[in-house]
Amino acid sequence: MTHAEHDHHHHGDEGQEPPSDLALRVKALESLLVEKGLVDAAALDAIIETYEHKVGPRDGAKVVALAWTDAAYRQRLLADATAAIAELGFGGRQGEHMIAVENTPSVHNLVVCTLCSCYPWPVLGLPPVWYKSAPYRSRAVIDPRGVLAEFGLAVGEDVEIRVWDSTAEVRYLVLPERPEGIEHLDAEALAALVTRDSMIGVAKVPLPSAPV
Amino acid sequence: MNSVHDMGGMHGLGPIAPETDEPVFHLAWETRVLALTLAVGAWGKWNIDASRHQRELIAGRDYLAMSYYEKWLTGLIELIVKTGLASRSEIATGRPVKGASRLVPPLNAARVASVLAAGGSFTRDVAAPARFVAGDEVRARTINPAGHTRLPRYVRGRRGVVERDHGVHVFPDSNAHGAGECPQRLYGVRFAARELWGETSAKRDTVHLDLWDAYLEPV
Numbered sequence: 545m546t547h548a549e550h551d552h553h554h555h556g557d558e559g560q561e562p563p564s565d566l567a568l569r570v571k572a573l574e575s576l577l578v579e580k581g582l583v584d585a586a587a588l589d590a591i592i593e594t595y596e597h598k599v600g601p602r603d604g605a606k607v608v609a610l611a612w613t614d615a616a617y618r619q620r621l622l623a624d625a626t627a628a629i630a631e632l633g634f635g636g637r638q639g640e641h642m643i644a645v646e647n648t649p650s651v652h653n654l655v656v657c658t659l660c661s662c663y664p665w666p667v668l669g670l671p672p673v674w675y676k677s678a679p680y681r682s683r684a685v686i687d688p689r690g691v692l693a694e695f696g697l698a699v700g701e702d703v704e705i706r707v708w709d710s711t712a713e714v715r716y717l718v719l720p721e722r723p724e725g726i727e728h729l730d731a732e733a734l735a736a737l738v739t740r741d742s743m744i745g746v747a748k749v750p751l752p753s754a755p756v
Numbered sequence: 757m758n759s760v761h762d763m764g765g766m767h768g769l770g771p772i773a774p775e776t777d778e779p780v781f782h783l784a785w786e787t788r789v790l791a792l793t794l795a796v797g798a799w800g801k802w803n804i805d806a807s808r809h810q811r812e813l814i815a816g817r818d819y820l821a822m823s824y825y826e827k828w829l830t831g832l833i834e835l836i837v838k839t840g841l842a843s844r845s846e847i848a849t850g851r852p853v854k855g856a857s858r859l860v861p862p863l864n865a866a867r868v869a870s871v872l873a874a875g876g877s878f879t880r881d882v883a884a885p886a887r888f889v890a891g892d893e894v895r896a897r898t899i900n901p902a903g904h905t906r907l908p909r910y911v912r913g914r915r916g917v918v919e920r921d922h923g924v925h926v927f928p929d930s931n932a933h934g935a936g937e938c939p940q941r942l943y944g945v946r947f948a949a950r951e952l953w954g955e956t957s958a959k960r961d962t963v964h965l966d967l968w969d970a971y972l973e974p975v
Contacts, residue, residue, distance in 0.1 A: 570785040570829060572850030574792060580852045581859035582799070582841055588791035590868035596780050596787065599872075636875035641922070643944075658764030658908055660808055661824070666875075670790070673782075674774045676824045682766040685910065685963050686953050694772050704960040705949075709764065711906045712942050712966035713804075713878035714922060741774075 600669035603634045604717060605738035607667060609731040611644075612722045622646060625717060629667060639666035639715050645708060646719040647745070652699050654692070654745035655708045655716045656684035662710035664717050668740055675744065685709055695746040718745040726752065757902050758909060760816040765910040765953070769820075786825040793832050798863035798871070801839040805932035809904035810834050878926045880939035884969070888918045888943055893975040896945070896967060904932035907971045911963075914951050915975055919964065920944035927968055940969040 577583045607629055611618040621628040625642035629635060635642075642664060645653040657663065658681050663671040674680050684691050688705045692698070699705060708716045720742040726734065741747035763769065781787045797807065810831040811819075819827065836842050846852055863871060888894060896911040906928050925942040945967050949957035 566826060566829070567783070567785040570788050570792075573829075573833065573847060574788055576842060576846055576850045576852060577792065577796065577836075579858070580842060580846075580856060581861055583792060583795040584861040584864045586865035587795050587861065587863045587868050588788065590865040591791040591794050591872070592787040594868065594872055595790065600780070636873040637871075638875070640875040640877050641879070656764075658910075659762060659906060660811070666873075670780055672774065672778050673824065674772050677772070678763055678766075678769040678820060679772045682763040682769045683772075684764075686765040686767075686957075688961065689958065691772065695774065701958060704962065705958065706961075707949075707963045709908065709963060709965045711908065712922070712925060712928075712968070714942070714944075714966050746774075 595665075595670050599634075599666060601667070601738075601740035601743065602735070603632070603669075604664070604667035604740070604743045605735040606632055606731075607634070607644075607717070608719055608738045608743065609735035611719055612734055613731045618719075621719065629717075634666045636666050638662070639664045641712075641714045642667070642717060643714055644717045644719050645706065647721045647748075649721070650702070651704050651706060652692075652745065653706045653708060653716075653718045654684060654688050655710065655718060656681060657710040658682070658685055659709075659711060662713075662715065664715035667717055668743060672740070692746060695741065697747055718743050720745075720749045723749050723751045757812060757904065758900060759812055760819050761812045762909050764908045789825040789829045789832070793828055794872075795861065795863050796832065796836065796841065798861070799841065800862075801841060802835050803931055805904060805926075805928040806934070807831060807835065808928075809932040812904065879923050880926060880937060882924055882939050884924045884940050886921055886941055887969055888921070888941075888972065888974070890918055890920060892918045894918055894943075894945060894972045895975050897971055897973055899971075901929065903929065905929050905971075907967065908965070910952055911947060911965060911967075914947055916945040916947040916951070916965075918943050919946045922966060925968065927970065929968075929970070942966055942968050943972065945972070 578585050611621050621644045625644040629642055647653055661671055661676040663675060685707050688707050689699060710716060737752060738749055739747060742749045811827050814827055814830055833847055837844050893915060895915050896907060898913045922942040922944060924939045927938040927940050930936050930938040945965055947963045949961035949963055952963055
């Protein structure tokens with residue numbers, strides 16, 4: 545293939561440099577839209593600031609840690625996740641209709657959007673590239689065990705895997721299992737352990753690497 | 757439409773290759789594409805279903821080759837042109853046509869936080885009797901609409917069980933095409949993995965989809 549074709553097929557999903565014309569096209573579009581008064585440049589910065597620095601998986605981790613330490617909150621989360629998540633001040637765009645699904649020793653939940661990239665923004669932020677990419681979208685529903693193995697997670701034959709394909713405006717948050725042996729930690733310390741991947745369902749919450 | 761975006765169940769699309777400590781954005785222009793999409797969307801010239809459908813209209817070979825935000829950029833440009841917010845020649849030059857009056861953007865910086873935190877509900881307070889209740893067996897209809905649909909090919913014709921009634925939601929198949937919201941019941945439906953994929957799937961594994969009333973028929 546030519547050099548140009550090579551670039552076209554490999555940028556982006558692997559995080560490599562895009563063709564420079566893409567950056568230029570975006571710049572030209574932004575300057576046109578600002579000049580026409582279709583967008584406000586400061587609003588663009590505020591949107592980026594929100595998703596780059598304010599909204600993200602730390603928020604979902606707080607929800608999970610509270611559910612682990614407060615049985616009544618866990619019940620509310622499983623009964624009406626939208627309302628329970630709003631109790632912590634999280635909600636809004638791409639999280640208007642939330643459902644929490646709980647992992648147990650006999651059930652493992654995995655979230656995907658086979659048709660596009662639906663993801664619970666208010667609790668997890670913007671999705672990682674792999675979540676939005678063809679390999680995960682195509683295989684999560686047909687081969688969840690193979691997909692989990694690719695993330696280094698072996699799920700026993702006795703465990704039921706439930707895959708949630710986000711086909712509507714309902715968004716799913718996995719409530720992962722709390723690791724054994726950290727019962728003494730408070731919600732804040734527990735939240736620090738909860739990973740984004742465990743709330744998508746492609747990982748378990750890891751035990752702390754050092755004693756806490 | 758049966759295009760490559762409907763990829764659930766396909767093989768051969770490569771390894772997942774998660775990136776360690778992945779940043780929220782990899783490149784500066786990606787941040788601008790996300791922000792432009794949300795900010796121009798605030799004009800209300802199109803809805804989320806039309807926006808998704810526009811990305812589905814990207815030709816298959818391009819859809820698979822483009823990065824995520826390149827697809828967003830492509831969809832955004834097409835919607836801007838379609839709705840007359842800007843012309844293709846203005847987009848090509850990056851300059852407004854001479855004499856164009858300057859508008860006032862509906863979304864300013866001061867409102868961003870509250871607009872994003874508010875979101876927009878997709879449920880509608882209209883009467884739509886529930887045809888199914890939890891526990892009912894249903895079959896996903898065999899349909900192949902050329903337009904937008906959220907019924908993936910891999911469940912069409914398959915039997916499942918209703919698990920949950922989500923209430924009355926906007927129907928993407930009509931809403932994407934400016935044919936109205938046609939709000940109707942949305943159900944959480946459970947399918948046995950073996951019903952979808954055959955005996956090689958683990959016996960107890962299940963796949964759950966949220967499906968509108970029009971996608972379902974009683975068994």
